[in-house]
Amino acid sequence: xxxxxxxxxxxxxxxxxxxxxxxxxxxxxxxxxxxxxxxxxxxxxxxxxxxxxxxxxxxxxxxxxxxxxxxxxxxxxxxxxxxxxxxxxxxxxxxxxxxxxxxxxxxxxxxxxxxxxxxxxxxxxxxxxxxxxxxxxxxxxxxx
Numbered sequence: 772x773x774x775x776x777x778x779x780x781x782x783x784x785x786x787x788x789x790x791x792x793x794x795x796x797x798x799x800x801x802x803x804x805x806x807x808x809x810x811x812x813x814x815x816x817x818x819x820x821x822x823x824x825x826x827x828x829x830x831x832x833x834x835x836x837x838x839x840x841x842x843x844x845x846x847x848x849x850x851x852x853x854x855x856x857x858x859x860x861x862x863x864x865x866x867x868x869x870x871x872x873x874x875x876x877x878x879x880x881x882x883x884x885x886x887x888x889x890x891x892x893x894x895x896x897x898x899x900x901x902x903x904x905x906x907x908x909x910x911x912x913x914x915x
Contacts, residue, residue, distance in 0.1 A: 774863060774877055774887060775856040777895055783885040785876075787812045790819055790844035794830070797822050797843050807888065808874040811847045816882045820847030823874060853878050854887075864892050 788797045788809045800809050801824060811820035822843050830838045830846045838846065853876045854863050867875060867889050877885040 772860045772895060772899070773856065774854055774858045774860065774885075777860060777887060777891060778856070778877060778885040781887075781891055783877075785810060785815070785883060785886055787815050787883075788822065788843050789813060790842060790847070792843050793839065794822075794827065794841050794843060794846055795839040798827060798839075808886075809843075810851075810876055810883060810886060811843055812883065818851050818853065818876055818878075818883055820844065820849045821851050821874060821876065822847045825873075851876060855879070856884065860892060860895055863887065864896070867892065 786800055786804050786806055786809050788800060788811055790811050790813065797809055801807065808821055808823035810818055811822055812818055820843075826846050826848060827838070830841075834841065852866060852870055852872060854866070856877060856879050858877075863875060867873065873889045875887050876883055877887060
């Protein structure tokens with residue numbers, strides 16, 4: 772399966788935060804939208820970074836409560852791994868595992884068009900396994 776098919780099923784809603792937004796505002800977005808990461812972008816098309824719950828927790832150790840008033844650009848991960856719509860889900864799963872990341876923005880011709888999480892990938896894989904199991908059971912059941 773390709774990323775494009777996964778986004779078609781789950782939707783391509785992308786939550787972004789501006790780099791000059793406060794960390795408090797970004798955390799509020801994470802809570803409201805029930806997501807684990809927000810893409811950082813001035814225009815909603817070009818990725819400047821990503822801010823995850825993990826980034827916030829790590830910064831809390833270094834900055835305490837002061838981090839709430841800091842700009843997102845101070846905490847965001849700047850070297851963002853991405854994938855394309857044509858990427859194979861198996862390759863995406865491998866990249867997420869090896870890079871130890873949970874969110875992967877999706878680009879189409881250099882523009883942000885979606886985001887997938889490790890949860891999306893695992894859900895997809897479980898559905899594939901259920902389908903394979905059903906097909907095998909039907910095949911075996913039909914042979915007796």
